Amino acid sequence: MTAHRFTITETLKHLVLILGAIVVALPFYVMLSSSLKSPGEIERNEGGFFGSQALMVDEYCMKRGEPEGFANGNVSSETALANLRESCSKRPALFNYATAFSEAPLLRYLLNGVIVTASIFLLQVLVAVPAAYALSKLRFWGRDMVFSLVLICLLLPVHAVALPLYIVLAKLGLTNSYAALVIPWTISVFGIFLMRQFFSTVPDDLVDAARMDGMTEWSIVWKVMLPTAVPALLAFAIFSVVAHWNDYFWPRMVLTGDRSLFTPPLGLDEFRGGGGDGSLYGPMMATATVIVAPLIVAFLLAQRRFVEGITLSGMK
Amino acid sequence: MATIELREIRKAFPKADVLKGVNLRIGDGEFVSLVGPSGCGKSTLLRIIAGLEDQTSGDVLIGGRNVGGIRPSARDLAMVFQSYALYPHLTVEENIRTPLRLRDLTTTERLPFVGPLLPSHRSKMRAIDAAVAETANTLKITQLLNRRPGHLSGGQRQRVALGRAMVRKPVAFLMDEPLSNLDAALRVHMRSELSELHRALGSTFIYVTHDQAEALTMSDRIAVMMGGEILQVATPDQVYDDPQDLRVAEFIGSPKINTLPATVDSEGRITAPGLSVRQRLHATSQDITIAVRSEHLRFCKAEEGGLSAKVVHKENLGSDVFVHARVSDMGPAGGNRVVVRVTPETAHMLHVGSPVNIDLTTKGVMAFATDNSRLANRLDSTPRPAEAAVAVGA
């Protein structure tokens, strides 16, 4: 009797959770599925998840008359047209992804994303780790004051200072540059706080032993403290990379024209407005997939670490 | 090998003076323990010798050289820490090698990729590897060399920490409570190993501990510290048998030394409740405290007099029994607790609640003035050896 009732509640719970999972996963499904289908299939909402993958003609390819040297435009004969049509026929999935990479410099965007997130993280570590070491292990005048400053800055939302930073960068002529994307983020107050908390748990003896062995304070930071803090550093890396890979607000502020600097979240702008007829939705969803995929895949491979890293802010 | 001399070392923190003028001369190859309760400044003193902390004033001389302003690593000392302080991300071998690498290789030679290409690198590394292997061999940790500290037991880590200290062949070893993280059995074992190591190396050892038993078992000399001062520096025997300060007498020895209030008259004769004290002091006419170790007390028959007391607890150690008794006299000693060390046979006849009479054996008592200082005996007043055999239970 109890066992029976238990199964019913268990089933009900699963039912509710599955319903939730469907809603949560819906846009991912739509994104992936549409990135594989032909415009017609998208428009009529048919073809299941993968679509039929029937050959379709790439209209842009036809217009451009590429490839096969038809670029000069005197395509007159029926056979040549047929040849062109044939060479411009593609599987929808291939068409969508190929268009995604050719219509906009998507590869460039991805590269920018990597450059920006990596630079931000490295600079954050370079600034935060020595500071965290000093705040936890060194005695110097003003230490408590600096730590109070860290705690105060922890409360300040970065969005509130976006305008003055934007003005200064504009005055310096730095908008539309990597510097503008990176400089405001070189200081991670949270990183200092997190690493300090971690370093505080490292016994002072270890630092003294390193001094007895002849290490300088600088090498103690990088050769003794940092290796002991690998778990915290990893969590912080995930926290930082996820935040800045996905950030849209700041790049939107400081990148006004130069597309070659666009980070992935800005890259989708290319496809907006146009394609009301559904013809561009495939490539658009392919672009979205390419932008979202790196973090999602990394997350699926190392879930525990990611959850730890993202919920780190729970330590404040 | 070197002597170490401390001259008027003071250390003041904003809230308190941790060291109040410490003087100490440690001979070449000597094993000296700094012992005292926690907060007495012994660790600070050690860290000042190491150069990890600065004294407010005073000088540290190592081998006759004033090391003020010299970096810790340049003082040619090695230190073993309570938490072992091994680098968790390096193997045992790398841990032991680190101080040599940093000392013997130049900055360029230590560079990754480039360093190993330098001609000098190879010969130096060979010497370093040989030194590491030799140390590992001495400490019998060769089979652990490729492991990381996280995978070692406490005792093994202890050995690695020793190895890291030994490998640089320092003039002196500084040890900060190195055994206190080990379990009891291993701790006792390591005491004898450390003593052997000291004999084998012949270097100067300065050993900080709060455990008086460790200090007594290993040291050539013990410096008993309290409240930022050294109260007495002497051999273990002297510190135990002839403490110059009541606080030293109370800190050294287990069980704690028995103390009773007493007075001394104008002739230097001691009047202690119940006890037949024969010795006479140079000091006259004052209140004093007499202290007597548990093995220098005995139970006696009621008609012999002695301190009448009641047994409150028996602490059986197997070979000996500590009998705790509460003094039942109504005098100034009333209510004091006295511990008498007896054989198990004697203890067998006693029960909790039994009334007993306690007197001195032939050894006599130590007398201390109210300022804790030791009061000297008159030379003619030592007790007669004839009474040595009288130690009969009540």
Next chain:
Amino acid sequence: MTTASVSSARAGLLFVAPAVILMAGVLLLPIIAVAVLSLTDYSLGSPEFNWVGFENYGKIFSQSRYQGMIQATLTYVLVVTPLSIGLGLGAALLINSLRWGGAFYKTVYFLPVMATLMAMSIVWSFTLHPTLGIVNQSLASLCNVEAMQYWGWFHRSCEQGFPLWLGDRNYAIWTVCFVGIWQGFGFNMVLYLAGLTSVPSELYQAAEIDGASSPWERFRLVTWPTLWPTTVFVVTITAIRSFQVFDVVHGFYDQGAGPSRSAYVILVAMYEKGVKENLIGIGAAIAVLYLTFVLILAFVQKSVAAKREQVA
């Protein structure tokens, strides 16, 4: 004074110097700057500016445009905060009580937290597309189902067409809220799951022995008190994050703010005024308003947390 303390002090100052300089340069001075700018009519490129006192603030509190902004922002915060916390807590409790399969739901619910919100907003706008979107197509296909016709709204929609989720001013802000909840509740779920693991199972057994027989009673007696500190934190951080809503609105409405500015949330307003229209003074005043909201929340959290520590 000799080496140890001097080198420690020198290294200490040297190590914190870059951090302190950056904190001052990137956070503290700009905070002062934004407060000062909010009292001017400064704009980029113009040679001079005037002090206008509190005129910018006056505009914010009197013009309907900014009243709409405050209304949209507060609507978003007040809808998204409780719902994403409630759903997060519910999901955590359900998942925690499952005998198997919990890890799967946890993974799925956490996916939106990781995904680039800008990209996902665009995907949502496609999913909710009035004609091509899978949502309205699926709803329309349900029109044949007899039972659904008893639902008045559904019945009407079948005849007049399903709503333009993004384009209809009556729906727009709610759709934005929905995506906000969709994106955020998995984060709260994970925080609650972490909180739940700290509940010792002996406590449940003790509660049962003490007579708390129903799950609800056990929740009241054991679970909720343990989760309270988590909740204080979750409420603040969710509210603060809700004030930051920007990507979804931009993802939905290109550069605008939705039909009739119904999704004109505070950061969108700040961006529009400060950057696009180069009215820095007004933008700064909006930023100060935003900062005020966030700081109030942070201080409320600190004081609630501190009060709790005193009691404990």
